[in-house]
Amino acid sequence: MQTAFVVIWVGLFVGSLIAYQVASPAFKRAAYVPFIVVVGILFAGFVTLLDGTRNVAFVVIVVAVITVINAVTVRFCPECGTYNHRPFSRPQYCTKCGAALDGDGGTRKDDGDLRHP
Ligand SMILES: [Zn+2]
Numbered sequence: 289m290q291t292a293f294v295v296i297w298v299g300l301f302v303g304s305l306i307a308y309q310v311a312s313p314a315f316k317r318a319a320y321v322p323f324i325v326v327v328g329i330l331f332a333g334f335v336t337l338l339d340g341t342r343n344v345a346f347v348v349i350v351v352a353v354i355t356v357i358n359a360v361t362v363r364f365c366p367e368c369g370t371y372n373h374r375p376f377s378r379p380q381y382c383t384k385c386g387a388a389l390d391g392d393g394g395t396r397k398d399d400g401d402l403r404h405p
Pocket of ligand 1: 365368385386387
């Protein structure tokens with residue numbers, strides 16, 4: 289079981305690195321939340337298989353909270369596809385190119401509002 293865990297985890301890691309390099313911004317935006325939900329389910333499943341069901345409620349709650357936080361605080365730029373993450377809020381502008389992440393066409397450079405320190 290540990291071998292399967294390592295193989296699947298390395299596969300997911302390498303696959304996501306490749307996808308990050310080659311996928312379109314639209315694909316990244318569409319696929320991110322389903323991807324992290326699947327990863328969370330796999331992680332909780334592996335922990336339960338390896339550790340038994342005595343901590344399953346705790347594992348599911350922690351994985352669910354982390355998944356929701358990532359779904360809310362990670363956004364991919366519609367222009368350049370860059371991964372943008374802010375720890376406690378939804379990023380509004382791309383850290384690489386300054387494009388608005390909500391897709392309204394405005395940019396950080398245009399309105400002079402530097403929201404990233
Ligand atoms: Zn960008």
